[in-house]
Amino acid sequence: MGATRVVVLGAGIIGAACARELALAGLAVTVVERGAPAAATTAHGEGNVLVSDKGPGPELDLALLSRRLWPGVLDAVAAHLPEAAAAVEWEPKGGIVVATTAGGARELERFAAAQREAGVTAEPLDAAALAAAEPHLTRDFALAVHYPGDAQVQPAGTATALLADALRAGAVLRAGCEVLGADTAGGRITAVRTSTGTIGADAVVNAAGPWSGETARRLGAPVDVRPRRGEVLVTAPMPPTVFHKVYDADYVGAVGSGAGDLQASAVVESTRAGTILLGSSRRRVGFDERIRPGVLSVIAGKALRLFPSLAGATVMRAYGGFRPYVPDHLPVIGPDPRLDGLWHATGHEGAGIGLSAGTARLLADLMLGRDPAMDPAPFRADRPAVLSEGESR
Amino acid sequence: MTRHVVIVGAGPAGLAAAASALRAGARVTLLDTAERPGGQYHRMLPDAYRAERNGRLHHGWARFDRLRRHVLGHPRCAWWPESAVWSLERSDPGDPAPPLVHVLRGPADGAGRDRLVLRPDALVLAPGAHDRVLPFPGWDLPGVYTAGAAQALAKGERVVVGDRVVIGGAGPFLLPVAASLIEAGSAVLAVLEANPARTVARGWGRRPWELAPQAGKAGELAEYAALLARHRVPYRTGRAVVEARGDGRVEEVVTARLRADWSVLPGTERVVAVDAACVSHGFSPQLELPAAAGCALRDTASGPFTEVDGDQLTSVPGVYAAGEITGIAGAPAARAEGLLAGWLAAGGAPAAPELRPLRRARDRARAFAGRLAAAHPIGAGWPGWLRADTVVCRCEETDFGTLCRAADDRAGGAARAVKLGTRAGLGPCQARICGPTVAELLRRRAAGAPGRPAEGLAPATPHHRPIAQPIRLGELARPPRDPHEKENTP
Ligand SMILES: Cc1cc2nc3c(=O)[nH]c(=O)nc-3n(C[C@H](O)[C@H](O)[C@H](O)COP(=O)(O)OP(=O)(O)OC[C@H]3O[C@@H](n4cnc5c(N)ncnc54)[C@H](O)[C@@H]3O)c2cc1C
Ligand SMILES: Cc1cc2nc3c(=O)[nH]c(=O)nc-3n(C[C@H](O)[C@H](O)[C@H](O)COP(=O)(O)OP(=O)(O)OC[C@H]3O[C@@H](n4cnc5c(N)ncnc54)[C@H](O)[C@@H]3O)c2cc1C
DSSP states (O other): OOOOEEEEEOOSHHHHHHHHHHHHTTOEEEEEESSOTTOSGGGSSOOEEOSTTOOTTHHHHHHHHHHHHHHHHHHHHHHHOHHHHHTTOOBOOOEEEEEOSHHHHHHHHHHHHHHHHTTOOOEEEOHHHHHHHOTTSOSOOSEEEEETTOEEOOHHHHHHHHHHHHHHTTOEEEESOOEEEEEEETTEEEEEEETTEEEEOSEEEEOOGGGHHHHHHHHTOOOOOEEEEEEEEEEOOOSSOOOSEEEETHHHHHHHOOOOSEEEEEEEEEOTTSOEEEEEEEEOBTBOOOOOHHHHHHHHHHHHHHOGGGGGOEEEEEEEEEEEEOTTSOOEEEEOSSSBTEEEEEOOGGGHHHHHHHHHHHHHHHHHTOOOSSOOGGGOTTSHHHHOOOOOO | OOOEEEEEOOSHHHHHHHHHHHHTTOEEEEEOSSSSSOTTTTOOOOGGGOOTTGGGGSTTHHHHHHHHHHHHTOTTEEEEOSEEEEEEEOOOTTOOSOOEEEEEESOTTSSSOEEEEEOOSEEEEOOOEEEOOOOOTTTTSTTEEEHHHHHHHHHHHOOOSOSEEEEEESSTTHHHHHHHHHHHTOEEEEEEESSOHHHHHHHHOSOHHHHOGGGTOHHHHHHHHHHHHHTTOOEEESEEEEEEEOSSSOOEEEEEEBOTTSOBOTTOOEEEEOSEEEEEOOEEEOOHHHHHHTOOEEEETTEEEEOOOTTSBOSSTTEEEOGGGTOOOOHHHHHHHHHHHHHHHTTOOTTOTTHHHHHHHHHHHHHHHHHHHHHSOOOTTGGGGOOTTOEEETTTTEEHHHHHHHHHOTTTOSHHHHHHHHOTTOSTTTTTTTHHHHHHHHHHHOOSOOOSOOTTOOOOOTTOOSSOSOEEHHHHHSOOBOHHHHHHOO
């Protein structure tokens, strides 16, 4: 008998990370991707690997697990594929969260105190320390907190590196291959039907990002994963101006919230190429991919509140993607309660890049019957938010 | 109510569109990033340089001048110079209104341009094309110009790019460039058409200037040919500039005979001492505005163009396209398309008798565009000119070897991952120069099928630039002004 055959659906960062863990564990992995690898949500977001934006709870635990795992994962990739690992552009540069109002400062102070309880390093910065750390940042702030644990990657490069390592470990990639349905026998999935043929499977991992709901529906076990639009601005290359990941404390509210049509909070970071990324908006508009000047304008305004001196910086590009989210804002990691052999690894919303390392480890632990690296219960697929029929987007 | 037609681009196509939209009774806003109308063709001299011989380098100057005065002076026309359309905002699905037009007004290098938004009843896109240049070793050296830039310098500012110049590439456009340089005082050592005489002849018939009278170019090309002969400038087919060399700037070029597919015939290389080289391998249409408006593109052997019907209407209601974004056929063709587009965008009767000759002229122009493309194709063998260290994306300095390695990576060889990994096309020009080149290199190397476009994913084309013109963060942060609402307030 051969190794267990796992089909991973989707070659975004989540599918790539899962394929890697499973292939390294000796399973026979096939990655099925309808387009090209690392070209969907993973190529349309930012690369923040954050612990700072999460309050105590399961998502923070997953973020902390991921943050612990990243250096080892990247070292392991680098051991065989140094060029791929270099393309990850890992930068443990740390984050600075800034509150510009008194109310925001009180909120941030409470938030940081709770995070410290949960094991996050969060150090308040006084005016002098802040000016030294970020000389171009507004002096007009109420509170600033430094999070040395925050890091940054180039997301498409990271997904590509993880996938390359999976392929090196024996995984097979089928790109340009769309999942259409499943063959089942006795309540168990036995194969995946695709646009280029049927692939036999002992297990299937749904890692189709914002299309996970639709993909699961095709397999006969719908889950409620919805798209949440986000846009990012990119400046022309500039001399070094921004040294950490800097964001305003509104971010904290926007991540957790499910309400409101347009939310935006400034997330400002420079990339190795010298460009500055200015994110990001959060809107629920289905898969409407129009770039709206009004939304870009709000992002620009928020970024300028943090870095007034960027007013003259040239924006040369804008792009947007769809964060895959579940109405209760937690990822789904674990077996499907209705269809044996189907697993989900999706719904990471605005944090899938950072959370991919922990997600893949946890999923592999569960699939292989190992002791899980953390409590998987909060992410289980049989919770009401995941299985509720709900509105479709 | 009078229809409001917004026309983007005041080149031959846009200016003609404005004239005929005005004739049909519309209110027109004509805008261009340039200070003056005329586009690529009638590049106007800055006032300070305006010589009495202004018309000399320009064909049909008097006619253009009349048209310009008529349009700009018309009471129903608002002329917005130095106005960049930076975004087109599509209406909601099912809403037949054309996109909102977001404009930045004021000198591009001035502080704080005005941000405006226009809500047209119909939109005419006429943003033209820019010349396409294929890479070769040394093409990034100072002293190597795109032929268009060299001509613009000669025509617009009377600056010569060099004393000893070789002009190379493909297409009849090399001739007017040579003429401009000669007129401006350069010694043009040779004009090299990469396609062999056989290909050119098959496309055109034996002599291009004899076979192109339909598009009104006969006299023009014959004049250029005579000028070259008078100055003893050789025009060679089947030869190209395949390398430029020099210490800090171009000092010599290597030319070589090419096979029909543009691969180099070994042993035919020749070194020519120059102080400048001008190259052009055809034109790339400026497709970011049609792409942003959601217009369908039409794939051709020479790349994508905007799809239009017999009325110059694109696939998007209320959005018309004219000029080089629909096909490359020269200024007269652009004018014919503009006249049709402007009239119909303004709500003019499609059956109006005066449209008949225009439609005929447009159809002839399209046929001409077809011949042009057939006579001067880009051969498939040009990547053979490249070396591993040849820069392909000049903004980000991505070289050919890096691109090949990225493209061959099974896990990351697709367009989007290669772009993000190598940064090719991500620099300030936003892939306007290298986009088609990179796309072509990837298409050839990548084994993986990219699959069909997915809901919610912007297509991975080099023309997807939702920010069509750079905008400063401070300008973007300010809310836009609707100029017409303002007019109505006391
Ligand atoms: C603006 C923005 C900013 C963001 N910033 C950050 C950040 O700073 N840090 C962070 O950690 N996260 C961030 N994110 C979130 C992050 O990008 C996502 O959580 C993550 O990319 C999701 O990865 P994925 O693999 O689940 O989805 P995807 O990358 O979308 O991958 C899913 C894949 O499945 C494929 N697929 C879908 N349906 C099928 C089918 N039927 N058959 C075959 N294949 C299929 C798709 O083609 C796709 O390639 C941001 C997102 C956005 C939009
Ligand atoms: C250097 C050069 C020399 C040529 N010589 C000849 C010749 O001798 N004979 C001949 O027949 N043809 C010649 N051609 C071709 C000829 O110029 C074109 O056929 C003609 O100009 C096309 O007209 P158009 O209106 O489509 O575009 P263009 O003339 O290119 O005009 C487009 C206008 O749109 C404006 N624009 C673009 N984007 C925006 C935006 N986002 N916002 C605002 N404005 C915008 C540009 O500034 C430009 O002025 C030449 C072309 C070039 C480049």
